[in-house]
Amino acid sequence: MTPQCDHKPVWIGRIAISACAKCETVEWLSGDGPIDHAEAMAAVFGTFDLMGHLDALGAPSPKVLVYTPPRRQLRRYLDAIPPRVWLKAGPHLWLSHDGDHLLLATNHSLLFDNMTRGA
Numbered sequence: 001m002t003p004q005c006d007h008k009p010v011w012i013g014r015i016a017i018s019a020c021a022k023c024e025t026v027e028w029l030s031g032d033g034p035i036d037h038a039e040a041m042a043a044v045f046g047t048f049d050l051m052g053h054l055d056a057l058g059a060p061s062p063k064v065l066v067y068t069p070p071r072r073q074l075r076r077y078l079d080a081i082p083p084r085v086w087l088k089a090g091p092h093l094w095l096s097h098d099g100d101h102l103l104l105a106t107n108h109s110l111l112f113d114n115m116t117r118g119a
Helices: 037-045 072-080 109-116
Strands: 010-012 015-020 025-030 049-055 063-068 087-090 093-097 102-105
Touching (some): 015 037, 025 037, 037 072, 037 087, 049 109
Parallel strands (some): 025 087
Antiparallel strands (some): 010 015, 015 025, 063 102, 087 093, 093 102
């Protein structure tokens, strides 16, 4: 953390997201304190639809998974995260967005398989 960091939690339902573009990290919180990133991401972005994957340039992995909100109103969930910067969301997992799509990147093959299962 640096003096330029901006760690202000944004609440979405029962989950708070504290995302900082300066230190490129995301912290996930609940009313009881820190929460597992997988549980938090499922609660916030679990209804988003996997559109597919893209070959990536400038991402932390060679492929990026692209998700879209099922309803236009849920795009506001992306506002809790700084756009167009890769943030470390958990072990082997980074996220970003372009204002319309959630982008997830991992270089861990098992995690990639789990995130695309059933799609």
